[in-house]
Amino acid sequence: MSGGRRKEEPPQPQLANGALKVSVWSKVLRSDAAWEDKDEFLDVIYWFRQIIAVVLGVIWGVLPLRGFLGIAGFCLINAGVLYLYFSNYLQIDEEEYGGTWELTKEGFMTSFALFMVCVADSFTTGHLDHLLHCHPL
Amino acid sequence: MSTMFADTLLIVFISVCTALLAEGITWVLVYRTDKYKRLKAEVEKQSKKLEKKKETITESAGRQQKKKIERQEEKLKNNNRDLSMVRMKSMFAIGFCFTALMGMFNSIFDGRVVAKLPFTPLSYIQGLSHRNLLGDDTTDCSFIFLYILCTMSIRQKILGLAPSRAATKQAGGFLGPPPPSGKFS
Numbered sequence: 001m002s003g004g005r006r007k008e009e010p011p012q013p014q015l016a017n018g019a020l021k022v023s024v025w026s027k028v029l030r031s032d033a034a035w036e037d038k039d040e041f042l043d044v045i046y047w048f049r050q051i052i053a054v055v056l057g058v059i060w061g062v063l064p065l066r067g068f069l070g071i072a073g074f075c076l077i078n079a080g081v082l083y084l085y086f087s088n089y090l091q092i093d094e095e096e097y098g099g100t101w102e103l104t105k106e107g108f109m110t111s112f113a114l115f116m117v118c119v120a121d122s123f124t125t126g127h128l129d130h131l132l133h134c135h136p137l
Numbered sequence: 138m139s140t141m142f143a144d145t146l147l148i149v150f151i152s153v154c155t156a157l158l159a160e161g162i163t164w165v166l167v168y169r170t171d172k173y174k175r176l177k178a179e180v181e182k183q184s185k186k187l188e189k190k191k192e193t194i195t196e197s198a199g200r201q202q203k204k205k206i207e208r209q210e211e212k213l214k215n216n217n218r219d220l221s222m223v224r225m226k227s228m229f230a231i232g233f234c235f236t237a238l239m240g241m242f243n244s245i246f247d248g249r250v251v252a253k254l255p256f257t258p259l260s261y262i263q264g265l266s267h268r269n270l271l272g273d274d275t276t277d278c279s280f281i282f283l284y285i286l287c288t289m290s291i292r293q294k295i296l297g298l299a300p301s302r303a304a305t306k307q308a309g310g311f312l313g314p315p316p317p318s319g320k321f322s
Binding site: 061064113116 | 141142145146149252253255256278283286287290
């Protein structure tokens with residue numbers, strides 16, 4: 001589906017070295033926002049993935065969601081939420097960015113590593129009492 | 138067990154510090170040099186130009202156009218190679234520093250369970266996640282495993298000094314996986 005609904009917007013000013021300005025966040029939740037700079041959009045996808053990784057990591061560790069079901073659940077939710085965001089909500093043309101696979105793998109491994117760190121930390125923290133009970137020193 | 142939580146936080150802190158140290162060393166030896174800045178700007182410009190040209194080229198494009206693109210690709214490959222050579226200096230320095238640091242941290246955290254995993258890692262990863270730990274509980278997490286995970290998640294986010302996606306894509310294997318092009322301000 002092409003981005004025919006996108007309006008023309010004046011080009012967003014950018015700092016040198018590709019750093020994003022605050023105005024990017026105002027575009028993130030607007031389904032009709034125009035994304036002239038591809039790198040900017042890919043950075044949004046990247047950081048969204050990291051946020052999802054932190055949130056899911058903490059929840060999964062606190063619940064806790066054990067086993068590979070938790071990992072598989074994270075992968076599905078991470079990929080699924082972002083896919084729904086860029087495909088259904090923003091309705092961007094994936095081919096402009098190298099296809100759905102390129103958008104799906106953008107920042108995925110980093111977010112997975114971050115998820116693992118958050119899960120380990122929150123599981124260790126949230127279940128100290130249980131671990132103490134099971135492994136008395 | 139409360140020391141386990143402290144160890145976890147400490148390892149996250151250590152990985153942030155070592156990532157900053159690595160970037161700092163690279164900045165001192167590489168990023169602030171004129172040669173690197175010039176090469177990086179050249180590579181960025183050429184990559185974007187080449188990407189635009191490749192998008193507009195059609196199947197029926199003349200031989201001259203294709204040869205022009207090949208020449209530009211060759212020029213870009215040479216510049217990328219020069220860029221990699223410039224970064225080689227910092228890689229050696231970082232390698233040397235980190236060998237010493239890792240030896241020190243490994244001896245400090247030797248035999249210590251720094252976190253508990255809510256799952257059992259795959260058998261070929263257990264060699265890393267259960268490294269130097271006593272007992273058979275495979276949900277015990279060793280220092281090195283947690284450190285590697287922290288480094289993987291933190292390292293790519295720091296600063297915005299790496300080449301852009303366009304440059305990395307054109308360079309292929311030279312520069313590794315594309316990092317984010319900048320940071321949010």
